Amino acid sequence: MDAQAILVISGSILALIQVLKGVGLTGRWALLTAAGLSLVGVALWGYSTQTFARGTTWDYVAGFIAVFTSAAGAFGIVKGTPDAAGAIKSTVQSLT
Numbered sequence: 001m002d003a004q005a006i007l008v009i010s011g012s013i014l015a016l017i018q019v020l021k022g023v024g025l026t027g028r029w030a031l032l033t034a035a036g037l038s039l040v041g042v043a044l045w046g047y048s049t050q051t052f053a054r055g056t057t058w059d060y061v062a063g064f065i066a067v068f069t070s071a072a073g074a075f076g077i078v079k080g081t082p083d084a085a086g087a088i089k090s091t092v093q094s095l096t
Helices: 003-022 028-049 054-073 082-095
Strands: none
Touching: 003 028, 003 054, 028 054, 028 082
């Protein structure tokens, strides 16, 4: 994935996240929603360019990480504050 694709996907996912925040998405579902939408966005981009190949696997992983950190940032999850760490910990605990 090139930088332009990452910016396009991040912008689209971030806009959708902002809409979801406006209708009340918070708490433990925020991280999961950001991850899911990021994964869908990167997969759709890969599908649209028809570049799914073994040699591009790490490009997609790096792209997902870049898009996900942007989307998670909308919820303040990647700030590195104790509240963010607590949100991640409670999300993981609720899944187990």
